[in-house]
Amino acid sequence: MLIGYARVSSTGQSLDVQQEALAAAGCDKVFAEKRTGTTTAGREALEIALDFVREGDVLVVTRLDxxxxxxxxLQGIVARLNAKGVGFRCLQQGAVDTTTPMGKLVLGVLAAIAEFETDLRKERQREGIDAAKAKGVYKGRPVSVEGDAVRELHGQGVGPSEIARRLNIGRSSVYRAIREEAG
Incomplete structure (x- = not known):
């Protein structure tokens, strides 16, 4: 059985092209999600797909990234698939097919390239941020909550966890605001 997996990074992007390609390739079932690909954490559809596949199945994606x-x-995912007797195939990088020795080699090379591209993108982003900061244009993420609200609740004896819940912020933000007050 061919099982498809489609992913885009943001909610503004469409999964349609990937889902159509996977259906055209003969995938009987397609799992899809809108999550970053820089980590496997929080990718529920991927986890469900990996649990769903059975021995003899092939997991198919449109592109390796x-x-x-x-x-x-990538190696961790492919190792999980191999342990279950499941193959892996990539449509746009047709040589990537773990059911063949050459496909396994190509997979390793392309995985290294994908990681290299991610590192380059991060480096360019960092350079852009540094340049914007030097010009005084980039000020970082906007403040999500005023410290005054945190300090006022803290002054009333409300605990950090409750302050975080009431203001819908992280506890670390609460502790930071309290430290600024004390500092």
Missing amino acids: RLARSSLD
């Missing part, structure tokens, strides 16, 4: 952006994650 739809499955993983790091060679470590």
Whole structure:
């Protein structure tokens, strides 16, 4: 059985092209999600797909970067598939097919390239942020809550966990605001 997996990084992107390609390739079932590919954490559809596949199945993606952006994650996913007797195939990188020795080799090379591209993208982003900061344009993420609200609740004897819940912020933000007050 061919099982498809489709992924895009943001909610503004469409899964349609991938889902159509996977259906055209003969996938009987397609799992899809809108999550970052830089980690496997929080990718529920991927986890469900990996649990769903059975011995003799083949997991199919349109492009290698739809499955993983790091060679470590890719190797981990492929190892899970291999342990279950499941193959892996990539439509746009047709040589990637773990049911063949050459496909396994190509997979390793392409995984290294995908990770390299991710590192380059991060580096360019960092350079852009640094340049914007030097010009005084980039100020970081906007403040999500005013410290005054945290300090006022803290002054009333409300605990950090309750403050975080009431203001819908992380406890670390609460502790940071309290430290600023004390500092």
